[in-house]
Amino acid sequence: MxxxxxxxxxxxxxxxxxxxxxxxxxxxxxxxxxxxxxxxxxxxxxxxxxxxxxxxxxxxxxxxxxxxxCAGPHCHGHGSLAFAICEKCGQVEEFSDETVEQRLGVWSREHGFKPTKTAIEIRGTCAACLAA
Missing domain, CATH: 1.10.10.10 (Winged helix-like DNA-binding domain superfamily/Winged helix DNA-binding domain)
Structure with missing residues (x-):
């Protein structure tokens, strides 16, 4: 908590x-x-x-x-989060990626856009379901 x-x-x-x-x-x-x-x-x-x-x-x-x-305290230091959502078993993996975060920051600055929240959702099949 x-x-x-x-x-x-x-x-x-x-x-x-x-x-x-x-x-x-x-x-x-x-x-x-x-x-x-x-x-x-x-x-x-x-x-x-x-x-x-x-x-x-x-x-x-x-x-x-x-x-x-929330998967853990690591996410609070990041401006953007990503979630990989398995469409077969429903598992969700939360992660952040510095490269993606930097790229989004560059795009935002270049376009004069001020983001308030960024969340990327990737839907597909997790490794466990692919192996099954």
Whole structure:
């Protein structure tokens, strides 16, 4: 748990659910898993996810409309993150690449573009599924 943030009960429950998950979860899957803990409305989940995302504890995977717990503290030092999403088993690998980050920075400066957030999503098949 990130000691820099005092999480609400709902945020802790949502973060715990994502941390224990084998792969990314949609907000509705999180809601289903937390119904017996007092969650009744999608808004409860979305509010918690918004704050957890702001805190950098959770990442939203836009292409599959799902969320994952942050893989570790390494990501907070990077302006851009990349996610490799296996379309067969659903596993997500989070990583950053200095070369890609530098190239995006150069492009942004050359085009007068000021990025606020960069997330690259690569969808395909992971090594384990390819080997199976």
């Amino acid at each position: 990130n000691a820099h943030h005092d999480l609400t009960k709902n945020q802790e429950l949502v973060f715990g659910t994502l941390s224990a998950a084998d792969g990314p979860l949609s907000a509705y899957t999180i809601l289903d898993r937390l119904r017996d803990r007092g969650f009744r409305a999608p808004l409860q989940v979305y509010r918690a996810l918004d704050k957890l995302t702001d805190y950098g504890l959770v990442h939203r995977l836009e292409s599959i409309n799902s969320f994952v717990a």
